Amino acid sequence: MRLPIAFLLLLNSCFLFAQEQDTIPRKKITISRVEEAPKIDGILDDAAWKNAAIATNFVERMPVNGRQIPDSLSTEVKIIYDDLGIYFGATLKDPEPSKIMTELSERDNIGASDFFFILLNGYNDRQQSMQFIVTSAGVQYDAKMTNGNEDSSWNAVWYSEAGITEEGWIAEIFIPYSELRFPEKNLQEWGLQMEREFRRTGTRYSWSHVNNKKGSFSLYDGEIHGIKNIETQVRLSFQPYISSYLTNYAGDTEMNFNGGLDLKYGINDAFTLDMILIPDFGQTKFDEEVLNLSAFEVQYEENRAFFTEGTELFTKGNLFYSRRVGGAPSGRVTLSEDEILEEYPSTVDLINAVKISGRTADGLGIGFFNAITERTYAKIRNTETDDQRNQLVEPLTNYNIVVLDQRFGDNSSISFINTNTTREGHFRDANAAGVYMDLTNKANTFNYSAGAEGSWVVREDTEFGAELTARITKNNGKNRFQTGVELRTKDYNINDLGYSSSTNYVSYFAGYNRRLLQPKGILNNMFLNLNLQHMRRLETDLFSRFVLNFNSSFTTKDFLNFGGGFETTPFGTQDIYEPRVEGRHFDIPSYYDVWVWLNTDFRKKFAIEGVIDWYKYDEKGRGDLIIDFGPRYRFSDKFTVNWFTNIRLNDQEEGFVDLLQDDILFGQRDRNTLTNSLGSTYIFNNRTSLNLAFRHYYSEVFYTEYYTLQPNGELDFYANGNEDYDTTYNSWNLDLRFSWWFAPGSQLTLLYRNAITGFQDQSHVNFGDNFQYLFEQQQLNSLSLRLSYYLDYNRVKSWLAPKQKAPANADALGASYRERKNNPLLKLSF
Known part of the structure; x- marks a missing residue:
């Protein structure tokens, strides 16, 4: 802990001495x-x-x-x-x-x-x-x-x-x-x-x-x-919606209708209340699901508008991962000998959510977020009596965030954030808090940042964990650098309302980059970056890895973008996460990684982007090859088609397989992954469009040998291994969406969706048989229509007010100022 504390003191002293004046002249217009x-x-x-x-x-x-x-x-x-x-x-x-x-x-x-x-x-x-x-x-x-x-x-x-x-x-x-x-x-x-x-x-x-x-x-x-002396109007708007879904899955067809309301209210000129009542997220973009063999969960992108709009205050410190709200249940199912799990819900229903945010005239930003989710049950069936019962896997849950963010100077701030998850009954509760400093000196040449976070998870006992970070960045001139430290204790856990993966480490890092400030020769710009990282386990102390990374980016005057890089771990890696058991580690040999990338000029009708990335390990036969290729063609100003292919070939990869009674089972495996995505957009005009999004993800895993992990991190051959862990996974998604912005803030969307998922306990399935198996699985077919309409309070008020006679020479779009003031949309053409 001594070095991180010393580093914070160094940041403080640097800030005190970097006080040179530099006034940026400001252009003005009255x-x-x-x-x-x-x-x-x-x-x-x-x-x-x-x-x-x-x-x-x-x-x-x-x-x-x-x-x-x-x-x-x-x-x-x-x-x-x-x-x-x-x-x-x-x-x-x-x-x-x-x-x-x-x-x-x-x-x-x-x-x-x-x-x-x-x-x-x-x-x-x-x-x-x-x-x-x-x-x-x-x-x-x-x-x-x-x-x-x-x-x-x-x-x-x-x-x-x-x-x-x-x-x-x-x-x-x-x-x-x-x-x-x-x-x-x-x-x-x-x-x-x-x-x-x-x-x-x-x-x-x-x-x-x-x-x-x-x-x-x-x-x-x-x-x-x-x-x-502006007389601002009441800031109150409503967005009612109605939606209808026709869904077919596993031979059953359902039709349902929904209705709800989003509300936005300006509490005053600075603060706004956003509220969602009876939410409907049925038309959100599909998740790009993958076969996950890592020690950590996949972090998916948030696609629900309420959780992406106006949340910049709540994302400070990265303590808020909005997918937790309405995400997977947190409870586990308990089964007797004669019971099987019939249905386990993948998500939890959201009852409502509200957020208040704004900033005072003195630069103090204040944010409050609250959401409540419904009780959720798993369905369990008794195989002897055929009786069914429900088991609670997520109780009534309240999610809460409070943020204070004080800005000062031209580019500095101090922030505090607290997140809290409270579950009904005897389920786990959690709390996390963070304090952050972001300072820029008066010359705008150096930035100093630091943060401290604490997490409390309450089960039978309370577990406390902490994170400390500090960084110095020189952000001026051709030559720039940064250096810093990050530390997380073993019990740091923000996963009830945030997202954290690796813990129990201290990481020291430094970087240097050089850039062009003006075009030179054939280049418009250039970025060269060199980065070093040294990482250790905290408890007990153990070297984890040392990484050297160089990457580059160039843009020519013909707008050809290209670059590449090199990375190596010269001393190998002692991975403390892959074993899935506390106190153990797994030795990964050193590797070097070389890549190149290219993007052609996207102003032209035809453009391509591509990457070739090759890893070579200090182990015979082991390596990874990654290829990305994405052509795009613009047929006209209205019609564009793009295709993206990702190929990932992992040869003789070694990783965790299972926990046996007395051993940790590892395996040597070949893994082949292919992703194809098709996107096509036809734009009728600047308010109406037809969009196709298709993705097929395929990944197969073939195990060649099995091992047990030894206490020293090495692998020992396991003679009783079998092929039960071979896997082939497919994910197929297709969305065809028609959108019409028929009025400001108002939208009609018609969406057809087709989704299929397939698992096989085997690999090396040929192309034709793989697709035959995939299309034998249960398909989700859904057709939905959603209509939302933006209503401004002042506009509604004008509808209900007595009509004023327009001047003799005024038509509907040429009304007097007072009429326009009463009806702010009257003057606008669509």
Whole structure:
């Protein structure tokens, strides 16, 4: 423990002495209020734009950092505001308008198209901004950007139109205040950044110059002034839904109907309440399941929108793995001699969930999350009497998270997070807490971070575990480095509401990287990285491994991306996890790993990506070969097809097989894995799409010899081995989805789903027989329809209010300002 404590002291002393001043100049624009809001139609001919403030003088960010934008690509952005929100009208010149790239894509995807984006930071703290992008094809993309890291799971309701002109293209955007966060005061000062992508040359131009020599992207925000005395409306919205499912499985056909409601309420200008009542996750993306032979569970991606949107506060410290909420039951089944397990549920039903989050004017972020899941039972049958009984495997459970995150300076914060899982009855409970520091010096050249976490798991006794981390990073110039330490005790366990795998270790690491700051020769950019890691077991002390890794990335001026790397463990690995028994370890010989990768220019109709990765162990006949290959073809701006193949061949791999009465059984095995994925999208327009997603995963395991693991970590031949552990596993998923965003925030989705899973206790099954067996298994066929509709309180209120007579010369989209204020959607075209 001495070295980690000394390292924390070193971090503190470095921070105290790194206080040099460096002021980043900020570009500013002052905007004015309008009484007559413009119509959002992609044409800047409304009177409201006549006297608008204009943002100009964009600067190239990449590939040539700091060069002025050429006159042929002159970019001007008009900005105005009213009591409803803020408006942007961007005129983006192009010397050849007929060549503007305009690939259509689904919402929150950017294809081969030009785009314009806006970053707004209501607290002007240079740390978190709301990002709004509109492409030249009119597709919307939104995200939250925190210290340069983008979270595209956040979805907002805003309005935009794009149009091609004789001189280039235009983006017209309206962002309601309801989608922004800012302090409650008369005079607002927000952070602002704007950028355009000129896709034909892969060039980015930003309004406020971003110096790529140091610091994060968000440090270079400009400022927007002039917004004052705004009368923000009630921030209350509802999203009711109805859904219907027709499902066929194992010869049984079911039809059911669901209905529910999501609610979003602005408690004040800073804090928002999100609530989900009667959840429905039947149309979420399928999990990419695999045959898992490792010592740790597979961590799957979260696809439920409620758990991905607006959760950046709750993910601090990585104590929250949202798949725990409504995931697999935690209890085990107890069977008598005459009983068999008839059905064990794979998930737990969610009753409801709520989250409250926001940030005060002083930079204090506060988050609260709570979810409750239903009691869940396994079905057990008596083989003699045929009687059935239910056994509780997950009781009524409450999940709770509290977060405090204080920001200060330009790019620093101190955070606290606590997670708690409380189960009804005598099931296990758990609690975890963490404190984190993230400091950047005033010159924005060094970052210092540290964290301390504790976990408490309550069964019959309470188990306590801890994690400590510390890191120093030099983040400026061509040459950069980082060094740090991470420690986890044996009983560290956050798996009731978080995800942790390896424990009982201390890891020391250091890295050096070199990058190009400006194009040179044939290269637009280059990254060279060298990393070292030394890892040991804590209790009892044992060398685990030493890793040397070098990796590289290059992009040419023709946008060919390629790279490669080398990794080795020169002293081998003493693996403390593979034996599955505390206090034991398994010796893995040293290896070297060499890989290369290539991505061609994705601006072109045909593009490919590929990887070849080869491991060679210091053991005769043992090695791994990994091949990835993914071609993509864009038939038109509406129709794209992509294919991805992954091949993994593991020869004479050695790993855990089973726990015998007195021994730990290991085996030498050949494992062959093949994954094929097909994706195809047809975009009718920027609101309607048809999407096909297909994946077939195949993995076979063939054991050649069996061993028992000795106390010294070596293997001894096991003469009584057999082939009962050979396995072939298939997973087949197909989703065909039609989506229609028929109004802002409102969507209709029709989904057909087909899924099959197959296990065989044998290997070396030929291709034809394997598929014959797979299609003999029970198939899930499901057809579902889901309709959700976004309702803003102010819009509903306007429906119920007495109708006002419009001026004689006004039509429905040209109403007076007061009418528009009462009905904020009246002025918008769709």
